[in-house]
Amino acid sequence: LAISIEEHRGEEPWVLRPSGRYAHSPAHVHALATRAGLTKQIEDRSALRREDGDWVDGVVFVFVR
Numbered sequence: 001l002a003i004s005i006e007e008h009r010g011e012e013p014w015v016l017r018p019s020g021r022y023a024h025s026p027a028h029v030h031a032l033a034t035r036a037g038l039t040k041q042i043e044d045r046s047a048l049r050r051e052d053g054d055w056v057d058g059v060v061f062v063f064v065r
Contacts, residue, residue: 001038001063004048005029006056019051026059038063 006023008015013028026043033040041062048058 001033002061003029003063004046004058004060006048006058007045029059029061033061033063038065 005026006017006021008023008025010025012025014022014024017023030040041064042060044060046058046060047055049056
């Protein structure tokens with residue numbers, strides 16, 4: 001499974017941003033993947049895209065079973 005998320009660094013597992021996009025906590029993604037029996041192979045923090053002239057921080061994950 002390969003996914004990218006907008007990174008959320010708060011205590012909540014996810015938040016809905018004013019842009020209408022969801023941001024997720026990497027810890028929450030790890031917990032869900034573990035529950036599904038997946039093992040993380042790659043976790044890479046990266047700028048995903050630009051929004052209103054600013055880069056949006058994100059994380060790219062690759063999980064395997």
